[in-house]
Amino acid sequence: MNLDIRFPIGLMFTIIGAMIAVYGLATGGSEIYERSRGTNINLLWGAVLLAFGLIMLVLGWRAQAKARSAPPRPK
Amino acid sequence: MHTIQLGGIDYAILIVYFLFVLGIGWALKKFMKSSEDFFLSGRSIPAWIAGLAFISANLGAQEVIGMAASGAKYGIMTSHFYWVGAIPAMVFVGIFMMPFYYGSKARSVPEYLKLRFDEKTRGFNAISFAVMTVFSSGISMYALARLLELVLGWNFHASILLSAIIVLVYIFLGGLTSAIYNEVLQFFLIVLGFFPLVFLGLQDVGGWNGLVAKLNTVATGAGFQAGTWTDSWKHMDAASANPMGVEWFGMVMGLGFVLSFGYWCTDFLVVQRAMAANSMSAARRTPLIAAIPKMVFPALVILPGMIAIALHVGAGASGFLPLEKDGSPNYNMAVPVMLGHYFPSGVLGLGLTALMASFMSGMAGNVTAFNTVWTYDIYQSYIRPGQSDKHYLWMGHMATVFGILFSVLAAYAATRFNNIMDMLQLVFAFVNAPLFATFLLGMFWRRATGHGAFLGLIIGTAAAALHHGLTLPKGAMVGIKGGYLGTVLHTYPSEMAQNFWAAIYAWTACFLATLLISLATRRNKTDEELKGLVYSLTPREVEHGVPWYKQPATLGVVVLAMAVILNIIFW
Numbered sequence: 001m002n003l004d005i006r007f008p009i010g011l012m013f014t015i016i017g018a019m020i021a022v023y024g025l026a027t028g029g030s031e032i033y034e035r036s037r038g039t040n041i042n043l044l045w046g047a048v049l050l051a052f053g054l055i056m057l058v059l060g061w062r063a064q065a066k067a068r069s070a071p072p073r074p075k
Numbered sequence: 076m077h078t079i080q081l082g083g084i085d086y087a088i089l090i091v092y093f094l095f096v097l098g099i100g101w102a103l104k105k106f107m108k109s110s111e112d113f114f115l116s117g118r119s120i121p122a123w124i125a126g127l128a129f130i131s132a133n134l135g136a137q138e139v140i141g142m143a144a145s146g147a148k149y150g151i152m153t154s155h156f157y158w159v160g161a162i163p164a165m166v167f168v169g170i171f172m173m174p175f176y177y178g179s180k181a182r183s184v185p186e187y188l189k190l191r192f193d194e195k196t197r198g199f200n201a202i203s204f205a206v207m208t209v210f211s212s213g214i215s216m217y218a219l220a221r222l223l224e225l226v227l228g229w230n231f232h233a234s235i236l237l238s239a240i241i242v243l244v245y246i247f248l249g250g251l252t253s254a255i256y257n258e259v260l261q262f263f264l265i266v267l268g269f270f271p272l273v274f275l276g277l278q279d280v281g282g283w284n285g286l287v288a289k290l291n292t293v294a295t296g297a298g299f300q301a302g303t304w305t306d307s308w309k310h311m312d313a314a315s316a317n318p319m320g321v322e323w324f325g326m327v328m329g330l331g332f333v334l335s336f337g338y339w340c341t342d343f344l345v346v347q348r349a350m351a352a353n354s355m356s357a358a359r360r361t362p363l364i365a366a367i368p369k370m371v372f373p374a375l376v377i378l379p380g381m382i383a384i385a386l387h388v389g390a391g392a393s394g395f396l397p398l399e400k401d402g403s404p405n406y407n408m409a410v411p412v413m414l415g416h417y418f419p420s421g422v423l424g425l426g427l428t429a430l431m432a433s434f435m436s437g438m439a440g441n442v443t444a445f446n447t448v449w450t451y452d453i454y455q456s457y458i459r460p461g462q463s464d465k466h467y468l469w470m471g472h473m474a475t476v477f478g479i480l481f482s483v484l485a486a487y488a489a490t491r492f493n494n495i496m497d498m499l500q501l502v503f504a505f506v507n508a509p510l511f512a513t514f515l516l517g518m519f520w521r522r523a524t525g526h527g528a529f530l531g532l533i534i535g536t537a538a539a540a541l542h543h544g545l546t547l548p549k550g551a552m553v554g555i556k557g558g559y560l561g562t563v564l565h566t567y568p569s570e571m572a573q574n575f576w577a578a579i580y581a582w583t584a585c586f587l588a589t590l591l592i593s594l595a596t597r598r599n600k601t602d603e604e605l606k607g608l609v610y611s612l613t614p615r616e617v618e619h620g621v622p623w624y625k626q627p628a629t630l631g632v633v634v635l636a637m638a639v640i641l642n643i644i645f646w
Binding site for chain 2: 003005008009011012013015016019020023024027032033035036037039041042045046048049052
């Protein structure tokens with residue numbers, strides 16, 4: 001199959017991570033964080049998801065670049 | 076209970092997830108050219124992807140909700156489902172059984188049974204399995220729609236319809252590959268969605284030590300020794316010493332050996348993921364790779380339940396979990412209540428999406444296993460043999476549609492006839508437990524015959540039913556819980572103990588019956604025909620070019636050692 005699963009995973013977590021992190025920035029100090037015991041869990045976890053998404057994308061790109069430069073695998 | 080209010084950001088996250096799930100199906104559509112592409116992913120999936128799909132297909136909503144519920148009800152002993160149950164079974168299937176599944180080029184588990192034994196054994200397994208998958212996907216659809224109704228106030232019918240359509244579209248477009256790719260996506264979503272819950276919950280109860288102290292109160296309050304909720308083995312000398320009502324023998328034999336090996340080694344739902352791998356070595360590594368994250372899953376799915384019960388008992392009369400009619404806590408609500416308690420809008424959407432994802436991956440696993448067994452083992456074998464591959468590919472698409480349609484019907488049946496659904500699940504347990512004996516004898520004893528296997532399966536199933544009809548769990552009424560054969564010979568301390576022992580009896584009956592009947596009947600396959608299907612007749616494949624640390628045996632030893640260490644740490 002010619003679809004590297006790391007791209008959709010990476011892209012989805014980058015988008016969702018960015019959404020949550022930005023929402024966390026916008027709602028910093030809000031009373032909604034009483035639930036998470038004062039931790040701005042949105043900012044924190046959004047950043048983690050964003051980083052995970054970007055790492056997946058980088059891994060996907062690296063694999064793609066490697067596949068392009070390597071000769072086709074003999075079958 | 077109060078319903079949880081979702082914000083715009085939460086809905087937005089859910090929508091992004093749906094778009095990606097459907098997008099993956101759409102992107103894979105152009106690769107679905109033959110039935111092998113659709114049902115077996117063209118045997119092209121790398122080991123790590125197959126491995127994550129292997130656990131994700133099993134990680135349905137019932138697992139997430141059910142394991143947390145058990146964690147609350149029984150404590151850390153629930154992790155035996157992982158550290159004694161799943162892990163050794165996954166190592167066994169990878170090292171010893173996968174060479175025959177993958178090497179035989181069978182396209183499904185029932186097809187292996189046909190190659191190894193005969194047509195009737197395959198037919199029995201194919202039909203019972205097809206019925207089972209439709210009902211399990213229906214039951215999980217029902218469970219999730221009920222949950223969303225209760226927690227979010229969503230419309231029951233809309234939830235069923237929405238989830239059915241999304242799963243239908245992505246499997247219809249991209250077949251098994253689409254299911255597998257989405258399972259990997261869902262795997263990460265579930266892990267990353269539940270992790271903050273455990274983090275916040277543990278922080279709240281004062282870390283692991285704080286949790287242990289709180290759970291000691293839970294244990295002594297329930298009339299057990301302190302530590303019963305946080306020690307996995309210490310209180311297993313006698314069934315009466317722990318809340319599960321099981322002693323170590325019933326646990327190791329019933330859950331560890333029969334039920335777990337029966338499920339992980341013979342259920343096509345999971346085995347199909349490994350069969351889609353791109354090489355023998357990748358197929359063998361699939362369950363071994365899967366075992367590594369599986370091992371730490373108790374932290375993600377059982378721990379939230381343990382935290383919830385600590386908070387519930389700590390909260391006194393007001394409680395933390397909603398109560399059942401009889402005043403006992405509703406354990407199934409542990410995860411949803413925790414989500415609403417700790418997550419503000421934002422991560423709340425993520426947690427909820429993870430819950431939806433777990434449900435969809437479980438359902439898709441059932442549907443892809445169903446369409447393959449239906450098309451290859453029932454339709455192609457008994458209804459319309461000898462058609463073109465294009466015809467069977469078309470049939471696979473159709474089977475996806477009516478498989479989901481039947482699941483929806485099963486979900487509605489569950490709303491009306493709760494007892495019938497319980498009964499069906501029970502019957503399936505009867506069918507599954509003996510199957511592992513059939514496989515064990517089939518793969519490792521060339522003398523096992525078709526008649527032996529078929530009659531052994533039926534006798535094993537009958538033994539399970541007989542055991543169930545003559546025993547009862549403590550405090551249960553005669554009926555669906557057992558005891559319907561007139562006399563009750565034994566009363567088990569819990570339903571779980573009854574299940575474990577039913578499995579032990581069913582397995583033993585099937586094993587002995589297959590053994591004896593095989594000896595009394597003539598072999599129906601020659602040694603030549605059994606090559607690649609039976610251990611002693613198959614030449615060992617030496618895997619060239621695979622470094623030692625990627626060899627299945629090395630991985631298997633590492634995985635088992637890690638499981639032993641976990642058992643010791645939480646002894």
